[in-house]
Amino acid sequence: MDNDELKETARLVRGDVIEMLARAGSGHPGGSLSAVEIIVTLYYKVMHHNPHNPHDDNRDRFILSKGHAAPTLYSILSRLGYFDRTHLWSLRKCGSLLQGHPYTFDTPGIDASTGSLGQGLSFANGCALSAKLDKRSYRIYCVIGDGETNEGQIWEAAMTSARYRLDNLCTVLDFNELQIDGRIQDIKNPLPFREKWEAFGWNVFEIDGHSFEELNQALEQAKEIKGRPSIIIAHTVKGKGVSFMEGKPEWHGTPPTREEADIALRELGFVDGVTL
Amino acid sequence: MNKVSSLRSAYAETLIELGKKHENLIVLDADLAMSTKTVLFKNTFPERFFDMGISEADMMGTAAGLASSGKIVFASTFALFASGRAWEQVRSAICYPKLSVKIVATHGGISVGPDGVSHQAAEDIAIMRAVPNIRIIVPSDATQTRFFIHEAYKTPGPFYIRLTRPALPVIYEDRYNFNPLSANKLKDGEDGAIIACGIMVFPSLKAAEKLQKEGIGIKVFDMSCIKPVDRKAVVEAAKTGHVVTCEDHSTIGGLGDAVGDVILSEHPCYISKVGLSDRFAESGSWNKLKEKYGLTEERIYKEMKNLLIKVRQKT
Numbered sequence: 001m002d003n004d005e006l007k008e009t010a011r012l013v014r015g016d017v018i019e020m021l022a023r024a025g026s027g028h029p030g031g032s033l034s035a036v037e038i039i040v041t042l043y044y045k046v047m048h049h050n051p052h053n054p055h056d057d058n059r060d061r062f063i064l065s066k067g068h069a070a071p072t073l074y075s076i077l078s079r080l081g082y083f084d085r086t087h088l089w090s091l092r093k094c095g096s097l098l099q100g101h102p103y104t105f106d107t108p109g110i111d112a113s114t115g116s117l118g119q120g121l122s123f124a125n126g127c128a129l130s131a132k133l134d135k136r137s138y139r140i141y142c143v144i145g146d147g148e149t150n151e152g153q154i155w156e157a158a159m160t161s162a163r164y165r166l167d168n169l170c171t172v173l174d175f176n177e178l179q180i181d182g183r184i185q186d187i188k189n190p191l192p193f194r195e196k197w198e199a200f201g202w203n204v205f206e207i208d209g210h211s212f213e214e215l216n217q218a219l220e221q222a223k224e225i226k227g228r229p230s231i232i233i234a235h236t237v238k239g240k241g242v243s244f245m246e247g248k249p250e251w252h253g254t255p256p257t258r259e260e261a262d263i264a265l266r267e268l269g270f271v272d273g274v275t276l
Numbered sequence: 277m278n279k280v281s282s283l284r285s286a287y288a289e290t291l292i293e294l295g296k297k298h299e300n301l302i303v304l305d306a307d308l309a310m311s312t313k314t315v316l317f318k319n320t321f322p323e324r325f326f327d328m329g330i331s332e333a334d335m336m337g338t339a340a341g342l343a344s345s346g347k348i349v350f351a352s353t354f355a356l357f358a359s360g361r362a363w364e365q366v367r368s369a370i371c372y373p374k375l376s377v378k379i380v381a382t383h384g385g386i387s388v389g390p391d392g393v394s395h396q397a398a399e400d401i402a403i404m405r406a407v408p409n410i411r412i413i414v415p416s417d418a419t420q421t422r423f424f425i426h427e428a429y430k431t432p433g434p435f436y437i438r439l440t441r442p443a444l445p446v447i448y449e450d451r452y453n454f455n456p457l458s459a460n461k462l463k464d465g466e467d468g469a470i471i472a473c474g475i476m477v478f479p480s481l482k483a484a485e486k487l488q489k490e491g492i493g494i495k496v497f498d499m500s501c502i503k504p505v506d507r508k509a510v511v512e513a514a515k516t517g518h519v520v521t522c523e524d525h526s527t528i529g530g531l532g533d534a535v536g537d538v539i540l541s542e543h544p545c546y547i548s549k550v551g552l553s554d555r556f557a558e559s560g561s562w563n564k565l566k567e568k569y570g571l572t573e574e575r576i577y578k579e580m581k582n583l584l585i586k587v588r589q590k591t
Binding site: 057061063103104105111112113115116118119120121122123124125126127128129130131133134152153156157159160163164 | 302323324326328329331333334335336337338339340341342343344345346347364365368369372373374
């Protein structure tokens with residue numbers, strides 16, 4: 001898939017996210033939109049996976065530790081054929097295949113049940129240790145949020161990854177600078193990230209998290225780093241792609257109304273709404 | 277006098293036995309391997325043992341990731357930290373997706389002793405019982421511990437197995453025919469029933485024997501599997517009209533309440549709960565603490581006598 005096709009995929013995913021959240025009447029637009037290029041690059045360019053065999057033992061694993069970005073993941077999984085697209089419109093509804101946050105039992109293609117922040121990196125370490133024990137070559141990808149690094153367990157896990165030299169693990173930090181209550185610097189201030197992760201024994205890349213070229217390059221380079229885990233600090237914009245959501249913490253956990261969704265969709269180039 | 281044997285050693289020996297047969301068995305600990313005895317597994321299979329350091333939440337998450345990749349994971353630390361510190365990780369990362377993580381929590385109850393309240397888990401059964409998909413086991417001796425470690429290995433899904441710090445009298449012979457879901461009836465009688473678990477089973481048996489000498493026939497059930505609880509055994513106990521439960525745990529939310537729930541819905545009768553009564557204990561030897569906090573053979577004996585008198589007066 002070339003760069004233009006990736007960009008078009010990202011646009012389509014953003015359209016799905018807006019439509020899903022408007023229909024669900026709840027959910028998290030800001031952090032779903034900031035992570036679009038990251039997750040699109042992983043699923044369309046980097047990861048080995050098979051929509052027809054979601055439990056393939058040799059697949060790369062994906063752990064969305066910032067589970068509230070589930071709509072982005074669900075859109076991508078449906079576009080790749082893990083499940084039918086019509087399920088997207090029942091997100092968060094009783095009896096749906098798609099829980100508010102990822103759940104392995106209900107949804108094909110979900111490797112880890114997440115949503116309570118701070119827990120996914122430990123799970124990813126477990127997957128990475130297992131791969132090492134079995135001498136398998138699959139890789140583990142984990143996406144964490146910047147606000148999520150307030151959780152102590154992230155740093156417990158960061159020590160574990162380095163201690164066991166988990167070079168088959170690559171974490172992407174969606175650095176959109178905002179959490180629910182405001183700017184990350186104003187809440188707990190987890191900065192500086194680069195120095196912290198380096199001090200914890202990680203190999204660090206720092207890139208533009210909306211650039212497919214930079215994401216792809218860092219994810220490929222991370223495969224060559226041996227003896228320690230890699231983290232890609234991906235600078236992103238919360239609410240990316242929808243002008244009135246960009247950089248606004250209030251769009252962390254508020255869904256668009258139908259009217260707002262229609263404006264957003266027009267901005268994204270869906271003049272007649274998304275194709276259901 | 278029964279021989280006394282360590283449940284923790286039985287656990288570690290069984291891990292090694294299983295580890296020899298099963299490559300997919302992994303053991304995690306949180307810097308307490310000497311105390312939980314998982315160090316014995318570490319010495320035998322160093323490549324399949326991971327010390328996660330003093331980070332119980334991280335240990336449970338890592339265990340979940342390993343289990344999701346096809347491993348059967350035994351994760352050990354003290355009961356207070358396994359249940360309390362890491363409760364949400366156990367709930368969301370392990371129990372919700374039904375992963376095969378076997379939490380073997382040592383140092384359960386106030387029988388931990390001199391370390392004091394900070395290390396005495398008297399609420400762990402209560403908080404673990406509230407979580408769906410997990411089986412809760414409190415073995416009463418080393419033989420039963422071995423049985424349930426085997427059982428946990430071969431049964432898919434999460435387990436919480438609570439072991440004691442003190443070594444306990446051996447109740448069951450090596451070849452005892454356990455049923456994992458059934459209470460073990462250790463003594464029969466028609467006048468009342470004691471339902472106990474873990475460290476309190478042996479004193480319950482002694483109390484029942486003392487009552488027997490006075491002509492009072494008491495059933496004694498070892499309810500090692502607290503979740504799911506053996507409802508049939510509870511009803512059988514309730515039919516005597518007098519049930520005393522007994523556990524080294526708070527009287528809130530533990531074995532007593534698990535039994536009480538069944539009694540209330542299936543065969544109402546008088547029930548009295550022996551345990552730690554909504555308070556914290558303190559530092560001290562188990563011998564002193566059990567006297568002070570009412571976890572003795574004598575206390576069980578009195579509780580049953582009082583219950584028999586109370587019911588006779590009321591009816």
